[in-house]
Amino acid sequence: MADHEQGNQSKDPLQPLVGPATSAYLQxxxxxQLFLLPVFITFFILFGIWLLLSGRFDxxxxxxxxxxxxxxxxxxxxxxxxxxxNRRIPLVWFRxxxxxxxxxxxxxxxxxxxxxxxxxxxxxxxxxxxxxxxKSRLKSDMxxxxxxxxxxxxxxxxxxxxxxxxxxRVHIIDQASGQALPGEMEExxxxxxxx
Amino acid sequence: xxDVIAVILLFCGLFFFTGGAVGIIRxxxxxxxxxxxxxLDTAGLLMAMAGMALHTIHDLSMSSLFTxxxxxxxxxxxxITSPTATHAIIDAGVRAGLRPWTKKEKEEHP
Numbered sequence: 001m002a003d004h005e006q007g008n009q010s011k012d013p014l015q016p017l018v019g020p021a022t023s024a025y026l027q028x029x030x031x032x033q034l035f036l037l038p039v040f041i042t043f044f045i046l047f048g049i050w051l052l053l054s055g056r057f058d059x060x061x062x063x064x065x066x067x068x069x070x071x072x073x074x075x076x077x078x079x080x081x082x083x084x085x086n087r088r089i090p091l092v093w094f095r096x097x098x099x100x101x102x103x104x105x106x107x108x109x110x111x112x113x114x115x116x117x118x119x120x121x122x123x124x125x126x127x128x129x130x131x132x133x134x135k136s137r138l139k140s141d142m143x144x145x146x147x148x149x150x151x152x153x154x155x156x157x158x159x160x161x162x163x164x165x166x167x168x169r170v171h172i173i174d175q176a177s178g179q180a181l182p183g184e185m186e187e188x189x190x191x192x193x194x195x
Numbered sequence: 196x197x198d199v200i201a202v203i204l205l206f207c208g209l210f211f212f213t214g215g216a217v218g219i220i221r222x223x224x225x226x227x228x229x230x231x232x233x234x235l236d237t238a239g240l241l242m243a244m245a246g247m248a249l250h251t252i253h254d255l256s257m258s259s260l261f262t263x264x265x266x267x268x269x270x271x272x273x274x275i276t277s278p279t280a281t282h283a284i285i286d287a288g289v290r291a292g293l294r295p296w297t298k299k300e301k302e303e304h305p
Contacts, residue, residue: 052268055261104241111211111238118218118231129227130297152278155234158226158285159278171285171295173230 035077042073042080095192096146102188106154114155117174128174136166136186143193150185201250208243211235224296225288233281237274244270 050065051057120126138144144166148159151170161169218231244266252263 049268052261052264055258107238111235114218114230114235115211115214118214118221118235123221124223127222127227128298129224129295131295148282149275149278152281153234153237153274155230155238158229158233159282160285160289171226173227 038077039073042077043069099188099192110155131171133169143189147189197253201246204242204246208239211239226295241270
């Protein structure tokens with residue numbers, strides 16, 4: 001365990017060098033933030049899903065779950081948290097959960113809109129497919145991915161391309177679908193991720 | 196009562212699925228066909244799965260509650276993977292150089 005933490009610390013290129021002068025407390029805090037906290041959070045998420053999927057609460061099945069979740073979270077905690085965990089993460093998740101009902105409502109409205117287009121007799125006059133481009137002010141990877149997936153989930157708009165700097169190319173099916181972009185959805189995502 | 200709501204939700208889901216299938220046939224090109232194909236299914240799936248979950252948890256025992264949660268998990272995972280898959284398909288189309296269909300008069304007066 002201790003060997004692994006040391007190896008992890010020296011291998012990680014993002015971490016600033018910890019000189020001999022810094023106190024042991026800071027080093028422990030660094031190790032905790034970089035390695036242990038992601039492992040713990042990943043473990044609890046995985047174990048929750050295990051309990052939900054297995055539905056059996058006898059000792060044998062739970063211990064099997066604990067062992068496999070520990071192994072998986074030990075080896076692949078860096079998939080879920082590619083950046084060091086900071087204090088804001090629970091807050092971000094809470095605000096993200098508040099964002100979901102609004103997204104579902106938007107999906108529902110846009111579904112009815114596309115449904116009307118599909119079943120309309122003069123469909124070919126109503127639709128006007130094209131690719132539009134715009135620049136988003138979102139910065140972090142996570143918020144850009146959320147924004148792109150939200151655009152694609154909303155019917156009438158599909159994200160064609162996203163760059164890391166926030167350039168979006170979106171295929172829209174008619175003018176009404178494209179007018180809402182980036183607009184309120186971007187604002188709400190920016191609020192959820194604290195940007 | 197629960198069963199009536201579940202059946203209504205299932206029929207709403209079927210309506211959206213049917214709309215998606217009709218849209219795939221009616222829309223003019225590859226890109227616009229992805230709109231009903233990828234996305235009307237999400238609303239249809241949400242409603243159909245909500246109906247099935249309601250029908251399952253109707254006796255409120257522990258195991259049926261777990262089954263209901265699992266059905267909701269299907270919705271969560273489809274909502275994560277479906278836009279990613281749609282984006283992968285449309286990106287493949289753009290990379291292959293397929294030009295999107297636009298209205299003729301727009302092409303004459305750019």
